[in-house]
Amino acid sequence: MKSEFLEAATQIEIDSVQKWKQNGGKIVGYTCSFMPVEPFHAAGILPVRLRGITAGSMEISDSYYGPFVCSFPKALLQLAGTGHYHFLDGAVISNGCDTLRRLDECWRKMGEDIKGSAPPWFHYFDVPHKPNGHAFDWYKNQVKKLITAIEAQFDVEITASKLKTAIKNQNQVRKLLWELERLRREDPVKISGTEAYAAIIAGTVMPLDRYRDSLSELIEDVRTRKTDIGKNKKRLFIGGSVCDDFELVSLVEQSDAVVVGENVCFGVRNENDRVRETKEPLTAITEKYLSGSVCPRMMGWYKQRAGMIIDKVKQTHADGVILQNIRFCDLHGSENGLLERDLEKSSVPSLRIEREHGPLTETGRLKMRFDAFVEQLVQSVSV
Amino acid sequence: MRPELKEYNLDKLFAGTFMVARNLGSSTPGEIKNVLKYTPYVGGLLEPVLATGKPSITFFDLFYDYYSNIINAEENGKKVVMTTFCFDPSVFYAIDNLVPVTLEIGTALTTMLWKRGSSDFMDYCTEIGFSETGCSSQRGAMGAYLAGLGAKIDLVALNMGGVCDTNANAYNFAAQYLDIPYFGLDYPSELTTEEVREYHHKDYRGLINFLQENTGCKFDINRLREVLEEKKKQDVLMNEIEEMQRLVPNPVPGIYHIMIYAARYIYSGKIKFTKLLGEMVDVVRENAKNGRSGLKNGVEKNRTFLVYIDNYALGTAMFQWFEKKGISHMGNILSRTFSQDAPYTTGVPGTTYNIDTTNLDTMIDSLADINARMPMTRTIRGPYDAPNMWLEDSLSLAKQYSADCCLYNGTPGCRNTWSNVKLLSRDLEAMGYPTHIAYGDSFDPRVETWESTETRLEEFYQIRGLL
Numbered sequence: 007m008k009s010e011f012l013e014a015a016t017q018i019e020i021d022s023v024q025k026w027k028q029n030g031g032k033i034v035g036y037t038c039s040f041m042p043v044e045p046f047h048a049a050g051i052l053p054v055r056l057r058g059i060t061a062g063s064m065e066i067s068d069s070y071y072g073p074f075v076c077s078f079p080k081a082l083l084q085l086a087g088t089g090h091y092h093f094l095d096g097a098v099i100s101n102g103c104d105t106l107r108r109l110d111e112c113w114r115k116m117g118e119d120i121k122g123s124a125p126p127w128f129h130y131f132d133v134p135h136k137p138n139g140h141a142f143d144w145y146k147n148q149v150k151k152l153i154t155a156i157e158a159q160f161d162v163e164i165t166a167s168k169l170k171t172a173i174k175n176q177n178q179v180r181k182l183l184w185e186l187e188r189l190r191r192e193d194p195v196k197i198s199g200t201e202a203y204a205a206i207i208a209g210t211v212m213p214l215d216r217y218r219d220s221l222s223e224l225i226e227d228v229r230t231r232k233t234d235i236g237k238n239k240k241r242l243f244i245g246g247s248v249c250d251d252f253e254l255v256s257l258v259e260q261s262d263a264v265v266v267g268e269n270v271c272f273g274v275r276n277e278n279d280r281v282r283e284t285k286e287p288l289t290a291i292t293e294k295y296l297s298g299s300v301c302p303r304m305m306g307w308y309k310q311r312a313g314m315i316i317d318k319v320k321q322t323h324a325d326g327v328i329l330q331n332i333r334f335c336d337l338h339g340s341e342n343g344l345l346e347r348d349l350e351k352s353s354v355p356s357l358r359i360e361r362e363h364g365p366l367t368e369t370g371r372l373k374m375r376f377d378a379f380v381e382q383l384v385q386s387v388s389v
Numbered sequence: 390m391r392p393e394l395k396e397y398n399l400d401k402l403f404a405g406t407f408m409v410a411r412n413l414g415s416s417t418p419g420e421i422k423n424v425l426k427y428t429p430y431v432g433g434l435l436e437p438v439l440a441t442g443k444p445s446i447t448f449f450d451l452f453y454d455y456y457s458n459i460i461n462a463e464e465n466g467k468k469v470v471m472t473t474f475c476f477d478p479s480v481f482y483a484i485d486n487l488v489p490v491t492l493e494i495g496t497a498l499t500t501m502l503w504k505r506g507s508s509d510f511m512d513y514c515t516e517i518g519f520s521e522t523g524c525s526s527q528r529g530a531m532g533a534y535l536a537g538l539g540a541k542i543d544l545v546a547l548n549m550g551g552v553c554d555t556n557a558n559a560y561n562f563a564a565q566y567l568d569i570p571y572f573g574l575d576y577p578s579e580l581t582t583e584e585v586r587e588y589h590h591k592d593y594r595g596l597i598n599f600l601q602e603n604t605g606c607k608f609d610i611n612r613l614r615e616v617l618e619e620k621k622k623q624d625v626l627m628n629e630i631e632e633m634q635r636l637v638p639n640p641v642p643g644i645y646h647i648m649i650y651a652a653r654y655i656y657s658g659k660i661k662f663t664k665l666l667g668e669m670v671d672v673v674r675e676n677a678k679n680g681r682s683g684l685k686n687g688v689e690k691n692r693t694f695l696v697y698i699d700n701y702a703l704g705t706a707m708f709q710w711f712e713k714k715g716i717s718h719m720g721n722i723l724s725r726t727f728s729q730d731a732p733y734t735t736g737v738p739g740t741t742y743n744i745d746t747t748n749l750d751t752m753i754d755s756l757a758d759i760n761a762r763m764p765m766t767r768t769i770r771g772p773y774d775a776p777n778m779w780l781e782d783s784l785s786l787a788k789q790y791s792a793d794c795c796l797y798n799g800t801p802g803c804r805n806t807w808s809n810v811k812l813l814s815r816d817l818e819a820m821g822y823p824t825h826i827a828y829g830d831s832f833d834p835r836v837e838t839w840e841s842t843e844t845r846l847e848e849f850y851q852i853r854g855l856l
Binding site: 069070071072073074075076079101103104105107108110111112115130132134135136139140141144147302303305306308309331333334335336337339340341342343344346347 | 517518519520521522523524550551553554555557558559560561562564565566571572573575577578579584587588591592595772773774801802803804805806807808809810811812815828
């Protein structure tokens with residue numbers, strides 16, 4: 007595994023982020039895959055996806071959040087409260103779910119109590135819960151407002167030309183990510199899910215140019231590999247709640263399995279998952295980010311989503327699917343129930359689990375479930 | 390689910406209960422005593438409601454009417470739409486062949502009326518794949534309908550997207566599970582801008598199209614006007630009750646709050662609800678004229694404002710405890726209308742709604758505005774400390790009603806409020822309002838028994854010197 011991807015997947019303040027900061031660059035954190043990164047790149051700002059990895063406890067976030075909420079936003083708040091996000095010049099909070107959108111208030115209030123724990127700038131990015139019609143116009147206007155806010159806060163100008171360049175650069179990365187996904191689907195398997203997922207996560211925190219070069223190198227390397235990582239192993243697909251911790255993928259792979267794909271808020275969906283470069287930039291950005299209904303927060307679009315996930319599972323030739331949700335993530339928790347039913351109808355076995363976010367405090371329990379699932383898959387073939 | 394429970398239809402059980410209850414108006418005190426003797430759990434609701442006199446029979450009759458319509462929907466060629474409590478149902482009554490069923494009302498009723506509440510139905514939802522951490526307010530009745538123990542649901546329409554994802558997610562699950570059409574109104578986090586208003590209006594027109602497509606019925610404009618004119622009268626009456634609550638002692642019986650909002654959530658725009666409110670106003674006026682408290686013992690020792698919802702465990706145990714302690718219930722988030730003439734409105738443009746029945750367009754816009762300003766869709770959509778949101782509303786209401794303290798009841802399934810209630814509580818305390826956060830579940834006493842909740846309330850009121 008490339009060391010810089012491993013570093014990016016396991017640490018918050020990575021070397022390239024430190025260097026970016028040392029060179030006077032600005033950094034803004036964001037919480038959700040519905041937030042477009044292109045305006046930040048166009049402004050010369052590094053957008054960093056906020057992650058909860060390395061949070062060892064919740065004693066600070068418990069002072070702001072109640073007990074019955076998902077541990078992912080709590081982990082983000084805890085890390086911010088303990089100074090791990092001190093390098094941020096701003097944060098964009100969006101309404102991925104009720105708990106995540108309340109990070110806005112919790113973080114602001116914590117900033118009043120713990121000096122230096124909150125960045126100097128907060129922006130709320132309001133994403134509609136439907137992908138079409140007036141919701142499209144709303145989202146597009148939100149992007150406009152975001153651009154205006156970035157320009158005002160950071161004294162920069164985001165021109166159409168800069169935005170087009172940012173779109174083009176980000177698309178190059180998406181193209182590479184899709185190539186990585188394509189390679190993962192091949193048989194024999196040349197790259198483990200753990201290695202691939204670390205590379206995918208790294209793309210949300212590393213500076214774009216450097217990431218693009220490193221990802222190209224990885225892809226070239228994978229193409230030349232002669233190994234078969236998937237030999238005598240079951241091919242698994244992971245779906246469900248946000249997963250910013252590649253250790254979960256690693257744990258699955260310790261159970262005689264190889265993870266060949268995911269649908270967990272990171273990475274690319276398909277070959278066409280790009281911003282169209284021939285269209286007016288704001289319209290094109292809106293089309294890319296709002297379409298597809300990839301998240302259960304888009305209530306009423308389950309059928310489209312289930313169809314997309316089941317197609318993806320089939321394209322990866324997965325033997326089974328692990329449907330996981332973080333406790334109190336009702337959106338994925340409930341949708342996993344429906345997916346379990348519909349995967350079964352499509353003759354795809356699945357395992358439904360609930361977990362906590364962050365350090366794998368329940369490694370043993372999860373490992374036992376993964377082992378049992380893989381064992382079932384093996385037995386079902388031999389029968 | 391227990392096999393014996395599968396023998397009964399939920400809607401028929403409720404209709405049967407309220408059919409008996411509405412006839413108690415002509416019963417002698419001895420007969421009522423005997424009824425209560427043999428209905429120890431149902432009596433938890435019947436007794437305190439009956440004690441309110443004339444409005445009680447109208448209340449029971451209204452509920453009988455509502456559940457009878459649901460039971461007879463199929464036979465009468467009507468479709469059944471599953472909806473949520475914060476969706477104003479008056480639009481459904483403007484369509485000839487549509488009957489709404491409101492899940493949270495069914496859940497609250499089972500929690501109040503049945504020995505084991507709706508726990509079997511809640512657990513059934515989990516059995517079929519719904520998240521066990523989802524809000525109990527939907528999971529209760531939803532389990533019955535998904536198990537086929539209630540009316541056959543034809544479509545789902547609601548309005549909680551962007552306000553309460555847990556709620557909208559539950560209805561989405563029901564629609565997908567039953568494989569029926571779904572429409573959810575969506576709300577941005579802001580409330581008062583022209584852009585938001587336009588969004589609400591366009592979204593609501595999408596709902597109108599959805600209803601017409603899935604019922605095969607066009608809106609009857611005259612009927613819609615009648616419904617909205619009736620709703621105007623209801624707002625005036627509710628506002629009068631709210632206004633009288635400012636008096637000390639508060640002349641409004643605490644149980645009125647649940648009676649009003651429960652009836653409003655199922656019968657907004659219907660004549661029977663106007664009748665109920667009229668009878669309540671008469672009682673409250675009389676109390677006010679005589680300087681009488683709405684509490685049965687007449688002595689008001691404390692005025693408590695509930696910043697979220699009530700507790701529905703064990704009949705009306707919380708309301709009875711308030712009565713016992715001399716605590717005036719000053720309403721909760723569900724009690725408010727946010728019509729433009731409500732006594733607590735701020736006058737800030739866009740924070741309230743106005744009903745304009747000039748033509749179809751103005752009526753549809755009015756309905757959109759109403760739905761965007763239902764208690765939760767208005768108050769907890771944006772950041773809790775943003776203008777006109779939860780903190781400002783709670784502070785202004787607590788001040789206006791001279792509250793001595795604030796109380797939060799909710800459900801562990803409420804991601805929205807549990808993500809900022811500690812912040813709210815801290816700010817309310819800083820502004821001089823002792824605030825208690827109850828950790829139980831308003832609909833599921835298995836989370837915390839009423840007795841435990843009661844002990845914690847005792848502690849709060851005693852330690853803070855509130856009684």
